[in-house]
Amino acid sequence: MVSFDHRDPGTDESVWTDALRRDLPPLDLDVDHLIVVAAHPDDESLGAAGLLATAAARGIPIDLLVVTDGEGSHPGSPTHGPATLALLRRRELHDAARIVGLVGNPIFLGLPDGGTGEYRDAITAALRETLDAATGRRVLVLSPWRGDGHRDHRVVGEIVEQVCAARGVRSRAFPIWLWHWGGPDDVPWDRVERLALEPRSREVKTRALDAHRSQLEPLSGAPGDEATIHAGMRAHAERDAELFIAPESPATPAGSVGRQYFDDMYARHDDPWGFDSRWYEERKRSVLLAALPWRHYRSTLEAGCSTGALTVYLADRSDRVLAVDLAPAALERARTRLAGRENVELRLATLPDAWPEGEFDLVVLSEVAYYWAGVDLDRGLTAATASLSADGRLVACHWRHPVAEYPRSGDEVHAALAARPDLVRLVRHEEEDFVLEVYAHPGARSVAAESGLVP
The missing domain is CATH 3.40.50.10320 (LmbE-like)
Structure with missing residues (x-):
């Protein structure tokens, strides 16, 4: 300002x-x-x-x-x-x-x-x-x-x-x-x-x-x-x-941010985004976990799991977690962190191209969708929505400040989510630095309604 x-x-x-x-x-x-x-x-x-x-x-x-x-x-x-x-x-x-x-x-x-x-x-x-x-x-x-x-x-x-x-x-x-x-x-x-x-x-x-x-x-x-x-x-x-x-034209990079960018980040830093060292990240995880409408989930998909800092907590609240990332170095660190967690599968894949098959009652898009350029954002959000079970919930959380290497801002990602007719928003938490939302299929009810506290 x-x-x-x-x-x-x-x-x-x-x-x-x-x-x-x-x-x-x-x-x-x-x-x-x-x-x-x-x-x-x-x-x-x-x-x-x-x-x-x-x-x-x-x-x-x-x-x-x-x-x-x-x-x-x-x-x-x-x-x-x-x-x-x-x-x-x-x-x-x-x-x-x-x-x-x-x-x-x-x-x-x-x-x-x-x-x-x-x-x-x-x-x-x-x-x-x-x-x-x-x-x-x-x-x-x-x-x-x-x-x-x-x-x-x-x-x-x-x-x-x-x-x-x-x-x-x-x-x-x-x-x-x-x-x-x-x-x-x-x-x-x-x-x-x-x-x-x-x-x-x-x-x-x-x-x-x-x-x-x-x-x-x-x-x-x-x-x-x-x-x-x-x-x-x-x-x-x-x-x-x-x-x-006139509005600034959307960034038009050659494509979505690819594996080379992340390989370079993990080669130069043990904890590139401070997931384990910054109070900001620890607090944001707590906000995300508190926003989850259910106490426990049958099957969870985490897109872009990185080193598994959030995956650990999702595993505590899920029967099964499939955590996906495109960077081998990130997955190696996640495997060390999650050793012995038999309900977690770590998979190497580039999203949205290789979106996992199957149905999930929780899909987590945390600090990932602003890497998707062009039509990849719509493809990713469409795939995430299609993989939700009938009663599933989609959680999205993104940094709001501009980053030169990212083709989109977090606000643009959440505007695209809000514009989808096949989703309704149940939760929105907004701060100067990040925005967090929970979506579901139309007809979904609030936590209080599902608990019988309100009609």
Whole structure:
């Protein structure tokens, strides 16, 4: 994340005027439906009010989802508490929405300002529901840019990209704070598209911005009530064009990460990922094991078992474990660790190509699926789902930070899982560093329901 202060003078608009003289491709607005997901009231006005006015004038239906009420805009205000600010900012957004030409009312999710990371499921569900209502139409989804330097913008931008990628829906992101803290070198120009604004759209945008008085003007003369958007920042929003950033293209390596990479890792390190030495890994294993819905399993498949650090615990809770890895060195270390465990079979195989035959009531994909490039991810998830018994459970756990050698991120893997119609999610545990989920076939019941505690 970028550290910045809205009170700083920031980058002068003249710097951007020079930078924006470059030739940029136009934004394609030939769509049947527009969905905007704003992290805060005023995001849509600052970043896309000209586009909204243009779309409304063309008769394009617009849905506006507002994730938070922006009640944290003045944390030190002596005159306006969070509840008062939330109500004020909702009223301002209603006014701005009418000015740009929205017919329907904005959809307010009312989630905590600054806390969107804890509510990814709620934001995802709201976007999916809105997309479902627009099924069969050519849809464009807009959101703040994930690289904007604001935590809420990053979270909302990530969710929009992931959901839209899984659904095959086009999405674009608009920067807001980038223009304040950044410079031309911070812009991914190869992915930027430009929407030229006609005079009427610019005039409408100006009036929509004016509606957000609580952000443009001081709430009072007292310290803590200063405007959050000063004249220099507003200048960035009053250009004759709006800029939108296309999602980064998925990594396209020659293929999935292969055996040579792992052979090199194990040749250079006894414990390459710190499975035995890091508290992070020990704790994560405990979280995974605690998330397993059943006390005991008949047959477990662990894909990518590595040195067997997790396999030991799966063996304690399974009649039979088949643990698979593509690296001989890893399996040798696993055999030493698991010596005497007669209910564990270790097998050398490259997944998803050589997916084991048989049926399992537990399939574990722990730190493995982000190695699968291209169609291999879908092949692997399809094979894993097909190998589940009727009452089986699939557990997936993946690191969320980018790794240059991995063709996918953990979030991309879990977005692909969430998009599968042949699975339903029973458990989701998300942290800044990893995400863990449990899936089953549709119709599966929760632990409490299976135990008779609830109907």
